[in-house]
């Protein structure tokens with residue numbers, strides 16, 4: 184399997200190169216040149232597998248330059264011993280039609296673990312294969328979940344250093360504590376006076392500054408990326424969509440070939456794009472339901488064909504979806520235009536120049552056929568959390584709450600009662616305050632751990648061990664820098 188760039192069709196690299204590099208030199212994203220095809224026999228076979236075996240099978244289609252032994256090492260390293268009961272993606276029945284795909288049973292209690300537990304293994308192997316021998320320096324700008332999951336995945340990994348920047352007032356108290364108490368000799372965490380965009384802009388400026396790259400190269404180092412522009416983050420996410428279809432088949436919930444809808448609470452369009460890839464591989468998925476919070480730029484795009492970021496930015500109860508530039512949409516556009524890199528490049532130039540672009544009618548028609556876009560504000564999200572808990576005893580975090588509300592709206596509008604998998608992306612205990620308020624409790628003046636205990640007492644759900652363990656932990660990383668000072672932090676950490 185070879186990979187090309189969404190902005191330059193002449194590029195052709197192996198998966199190791201795509202993963203080591205993270206992003207193509209001209210700014211495009213790496214995409215697979217063919218789509219492997221799964222038959223019903225393959226899905227039946229996967230239904231009898233555990234997660235590690237399923238992961239190995241799926242990764243084998245895409246990472247053809249990795250040996251079976253290497254893939255075995257990566258999959259076992261990532262998925263054995265790090266997730267509750269070694270089940271990274273349990274499917275939990277909500278009602279006769281709806282199943283919650285709980286992706287938050289890993290070390291940091293958010294779905295980012297599914298990819299960031301394996302990325303360090305994939306990247307280490309990729310660096311060996313591309314034989315550059317350089318230390319990879321991973322810079323992360325985070326609004327909370329990616330930072331912690333990347334720190335946890337890369338802590339004490341040889342040949343890697345990782346530095347995370349987060350907005351000093353833009354993450355939840357629990358997310359902050361998770362990051363500032365991180366262990367490991369190759370990690371750094373720094374708060375930034377500013378918002379998430381300031382962090383992201385600062386990191387991007389460092390990535391694209393040739394003098395800074397040269398300074399690293401002189402020390403036999405190079406930057407790499409751990410966010411979902413990296414193909415190594417996306418490919419592990421395809422596994423659980425295939426696996427959940429196979430599991431439903433194995434349990435007899437659906438028959439061979441029966442269509443299953445998927446609902447994904449979306450920010451950067453990475454997770455839902457993985458569902459699209461599973462569908463293109465032949466898994467009988469129906470509508471891909473894209474759920475947004477009040478930052479509903481994707482809802483508008485799916486409905487109108489115009490992507491327009493000239494709008495207000497809202498801070499919501501689901502911070503990991505507070506985003507106005509969904510990077511992975513670029514990959515979808517590439518596939519829907521049958522690989523028209525020139526066209527994709529034009530749209531992305533429009534986006535950076537004018538903050539918007541409009542796709543042609545043929546592309547728009549394909550989008551409407553594949554996707555349904557919907558959104559829910561905080562009020563509707565809280566109501567959905569309360570309703571699910573009352574009706575089905577199911578407790579959802581605010582990101583999953585957005586998905587549940589949009590799913591209800593979809594069924595109301597379409598009367599489509601197909602079996603549906605709802606991606607549940609975070610533990611409710613990462614966002615105890617919002618969830619407690621949703622179920623009608625007072626939260627005023629209470630600290631994070633009191634809120635966790637009250638949520639547990641009110642619902643009967645257990646506090647995840649990794650969250651309980653943070654109580655009383657002393658933060659290691661207390662630096663706060665100005666938004667112009669990110670590079671000084673990098674220099675200090677690397678000893679340049």
Ligand SMILES: *Cc1c(COP(=O)(O)O)cnc(C)c1O
Pocket residue numbers: 293294295328329411448449450451452453454455503504582608609
């Ligand atoms: C990152 C994240 C999302 C959004 O996922 P994308 O791949 O960026 O669309 C949703 N929910 C949670 C809890 C997240 O951490």
